[in-house]
Amino acid sequence: MTIPPRVAAFREAYRADHIHSWYSGARHLAIPLAICLTTMSIGLWRIHEPVFLELLTVPITFLIANMVEYWVHRHPMHRPMGPVAELYRRHTRQHHFFYTHEAMEAESRRDFHMVLFPGVTAAFFIVFFVAPIGAAFFLLLTPNVGWLYIITVMAYFLTYELLHLAYHLPPQTAVGRLPGMASLRRHHTAHHDQRLMSSHNFNITFPIGDLVFGTIHVEHEAATEPVQVAG
Numbered sequence: 203m204t205i206p207p208r209v210a211a212f213r214e215a216y217r218a219d220h221i222h223s224w225y226s227g228a229r230h231l232a233i234p235l236a237i238c239l240t241t242m243s244i245g246l247w248r249i250h251e252p253v254f255l256e257l258l259t260v261p262i263t264f265l266i267a268n269m270v271e272y273w274v275h276r277h278p279m280h281r282p283m284g285p286v287a288e289l290y291r292r293h294t295r296q297h298h299f300f301y302t303h304e305a306m307e308a309e310s311r312r313d314f315h316m317v318l319f320p321g322v323t324a325a326f327f328i329v330f331f332v333a334p335i336g337a338a339f340f341l342l343l344t345p346n347v348g349w350l351y352i353i354t355v356m357a358y359f360l361t362y363e364l365l366h367l368a369y370h371l372p373p374q375t376a377v378g379r380l381p382g383m384a385s386l387r388r389h390h391t392a393h394h395d396q397r398l399m400s401s402h403n404f405n406i407t408f409p410i411g412d413l414v415f416g417t418i419h420v421e422h423e424a425a426t427e428p429v430q431v432a433g
């Protein structure tokens with residue numbers, strides 16, 4: 203991988219300003235992995251003889267999560283929006299300048315800092331979106347629905363983190379050679395072209411939202427628009 207000089211300079215400055223000496227990429231990955239797998243295991247243990255209607259929680263939650271992923275990435279992560287402008291700053295102004303379509307790969311595990319969600323964002327997501335909605339389903343519908351929702355949403359979050367990390371690792375690793383990974387990686391690599399990032403390929407996991415809303419980038423389309431970064 204040849205890193206363009208402007209990307210190399212951005213990476214150097216980001217590492218110096220934001221990645222502390224005590225940071226560990228392995229730990230940053232291990233903590234959400236442990237939290238998600240533990241919660242999913244507890245959920246699986248607590249589910250008892252779910253009926254068909256309860257099991258529908260899984261595909262419905264999956265599709266809604268895919269649309270939320272699409273919408274959050276397309277809007278607050280790519281446009282500064284009031285109280286959540288930090289999402290824009292970290293994603294468009296940092297992630298998209300640290301990794302471009304010409305330089306997608308992390309150079310060491312310390313560069314996971316610019317891929318994985320910060321711990322505080324993950325905690326906010328669990329406290330305000332996973333736990334209360336799961337508890338409401340548990341109380342208002344059935345306990346099985348509550349747990350199936352929590353398991354699906356945690357599995358989705360973990361899939362997002364692991365796939366996104368895989369796109370930013372060398373393609374020849376064991377993870378990079380998994381079935382389907384090459385096309386998912388191409389999808390995200392096209393999004394990292396700064397001429398396309400505000401208009402195409404907003405799904406990080408499976409491009410269902412991009413198909414529904416017509417924002418899939420077709421390879422032969424020439425990207426001719428100049429880079430537009432607000433803020």
Ligand SMILES: [Zn+2]
Pocket residue numbers: 297301366369370390394
């Ligand atoms: Zn990325």
Ligand SMILES: [Zn+2]
Pocket residue numbers: 275279280293298393399
């Ligand atoms: Zn983006």
